[in-house]
Amino acid sequence: MNFTHFIGIDVSKDTLDFAVVATNKILFHQQVSNDKKGITQFLKELRKQTKAKLVDCLFCLEFTGIYNNPLLNTLHSQTSIWVERAAHIKDSLGLCRGKTDKLDSKRIALFAYKNREDARLWSPPRQVISQLDRLTAQRARLTKAIKLLKTPLSNTEGFLSKDDRKSNQQACCQSLIALKADLKATDKSIAEVVENDPELKHLFERMTSIKGISQTTAVEVIITTNEFKSITDPKKYAFYAGVVPFEHSSGQRKGKPKVSQMANKKVKSLLHLAALSAIQHCSELKAYYERKVAEGKNKMLVINNVRNKLVLRIFACVRDDRNYDEKYKHALA
Secondary structure: OOOEEEEEEOOOOOOOEEEEEEOOEEEEEEEOOOOOOHHHHHHHHHHHHOOOOOOHEEEEEOOOOHHHHHHHHHHHHOEEEEOOOHHHHHHOOOOOOOOOOOHHOOOHHHHHOOOOOOEEEEOOOOOOHHHHHHHHHHHHHHHHOOOHHHHHHHEEEEEOHHHHHHHHHHHHHHHHHHHHHHHHHHHHHHHHHHHHHHHHHHHHEEEEEEEEOOOOHHHHHHHOOOOOOOOOOOHHHHHHHOOOOEOOOEEEEEEEOOOOOOOOHHHHHHHHHHHHHHHOOOOHHHHHHHHHHOOOOOHHHHHHHHHHHHHHHHHHHHOOOOOOOOOOOOOOO
């Protein structure tokens, strides 16, 4: 990947800000509309000002969901694209003062140039993965809405009269019933998508054979790894999910190892629930958890270790194309 030009793109709903870098120098900036017409306009200006071929350019942008679609759909067959999480770019740049779309595009371009050896090129997911992504996003919104309605109802005991509490519950009753019905329908749609696609069904079977890994967790891992094509290394996925602690110490000061805050928090949360389930239903992990806690280890640290073990199990089952077996042992070479 010997790129000569690095293009940073700040994506918003209506506009795209492009900044072009070569040999660590900003060449020019341009803002266009976030549609095919605007993108084509920029590509013409890029050729005019740099004479660069698209195959020699690396386009880098932050993940912003559906707002990225016009850009990805237009560019993916013509050039190389790197989609990176905003937290990773921000952390790598250190202290930054000021924030505008123009500044952000320049910072992304410089990030791409400085980290070009570590570029992870984006490849379009299958249509069925995009469909699953939309359904899981819908599920997350419904779950959040249900929680927002239920929490105030369950936290008012002792603070409101019985009649007032009953009135509040009745006011939200039909909304909760409708939301729960929608959530059930969404879960059914997700299951149907998986069931009707042989490749997904196969992956799903391998992953859910691991105690603690639910339908929701399995689907999210499939989406975030692009069916284990974008991320194939369990250690890299553990970093991505924020379940690997890093030591923080300097001189005489010895800090406790902590997990990175740049994690995909949705995946991390699902793995946390998976770990809690695993230490209840998997005899091996339950024994591990109880032993480590009895040794005086911090409970959250042990749970995090269980999350890491689940990631390793998921990738092992997919790599070896087998369901999880608690009695499985590696064959000696």
